[in-house]
Amino acid sequence: MLQRPAAGAAKADTEPVAEERGDIDLPCFERATSITLKLGFLGLALPSSGVFARLRGLQLVDVRLHGQSGLGELLSSQRCPSLKSVIVRQARGLDSFNIHSESLLNIELSNLHCLQQLTVIAPVLESLRVKNCFTNPLDPDLSVANISAPQLKLLDWMNAYDPSSIQLDNMMHLENLGIKIFILEGEEEAVERNLYCMTLLWRFDHIRTLDLLISYPPDICTAPYLMEHMPKLHITILALGIIADGHCFGASVFDVLMRCRGLKRLDLDFLPRSQLGEQTPCPSGCICDQQPKWKTEELALNCLEEIEIHDMRGTEHEVALVQRLFHWAIVLKRLKIVLHELITESKAKELRQLLLSFSRLDICIDISMFVP
Incomplete structure (x- = not known):
């Protein structure tokens, strides 16, 4: 560049x-x-x-x-x-x-x-x-x-994908793929759009790096869950961006990780839809937390050695996911967390102590404040 x-x-x-x-x-x-x-x-x-x-x-x-x-x-x-x-x-x-x-x-x-x-x-x-x-x-x-x-x-296609209008010739040497998926979406057109994106994943099941952006709309009370259409992938590095709008995203991350065989590095970014103000909690009874298996089901990420997390605010959903990552990543060697720039020093100290309580002694942990 x-x-x-x-x-x-x-x-x-x-x-x-x-x-x-x-x-x-x-x-x-x-x-x-x-x-x-x-x-x-x-x-x-x-x-x-x-x-x-x-x-x-x-x-x-x-x-x-x-x-x-x-x-x-x-x-x-x-x-x-x-x-x-x-x-x-x-x-x-x-x-x-x-x-x-x-x-x-x-x-x-x-x-x-x-x-x-x-x-x-x-x-x-x-x-x-x-x-x-x-x-x-x-x-x-x-x-x-x-x-x-x-x-x-490297193909980074952060747009809608429709195989009838977007023609991609065979790419036998593709190593890095980036796509955008709306994990939960109520409108029929959006559901169709996501299914098209899944067909793009099916084309490249052996790639080195997957850059995946998953997004939750503010209102998903009647939306279907779409992750069941994601194929199993052989990848080494997963860069996962999450726009949650206050929703519980643990189930989606669990389903993505369950389909990533041989994963050695996970880069996780918490991306607010707006940089201003706090995220609004999802309404009571929202379907975002109706796949509770991720909180108890075993997931052996027996190749995952390195995790890097950016813009962590310390929300309930973020902390719950990090706690499960410690449990799933049985050979984890290094965890780096960069806290969001708006987090207070007292909140950062409290969060650091909580995250360290989840860790094993053999994991090297680096928790730092955001530096512009």
Whole structure:
């Protein structure tokens, strides 16, 4: 990922301004090796001709393009023969992105809410991240995405997945997979969406790392439980993000862990839907705690040696899960917990003593406060 332009790079960085100021023309920098543009949603006009002969990295952030814009054509092998990495974040107006590159290794697209068509043909591509794109209503018959990347090792697809509109060629070398699943959801469309995501998991049962985001909506009183459709997976590292909205999530985590064979490392993030204020407890009688087996049933995680937990607030549900993790992870060697930035020192001290009371003497435990 590009952090700064390399030697010979061109860079523009401005504060957000009104869109009516007009477009900025992007010259054809024939000798630039890296270009980073952050324009505060100013319009960007791409060059219609010319070759970026030495360009290896392009990063566009907060730019405004016009429809198809020719971005994919600009980044093709004919005009960018040395290109290795493309990052586009929060671009407005980009509804189509079609790229054919013989050199690209990394593509990252995020918050492209107008994107309707994505085509990637990249025979040596190793990393593809697509997050929060395709959010506008689409024609169900429209082919939303077509990905041909036979050497892909990392696929981070944090969007809805529908196999009828998202075509993913065989990815025999895939090692890392990231997807989003709404564990409990009442609406029929959301249930269907989750089942589609489960079909994506079924395609890749042998992967090294699974990055899974599970989310509970605020109101789930009539929702079905969907984890029974998750396949058993052979993975080494599980990165599990949880948006609980005050609900009990122990059953979902139990069911995920039960399906992860050979797991050696667990990264657990507690992610509030909003960074402001306390989470609202779920209502009495909520179905989130109607799978109580996780509190008593045995689960032998006999390969899990390392656990790292971030943004722990010390809620009842968080503490209950950590206590069970000590019991399930029979060969655990290291536990690191980073407490949430809003937790008080007195609460942190109390929580530290409680968590240490669960532990075995042979486990190395590191409990620290969040440091921005």
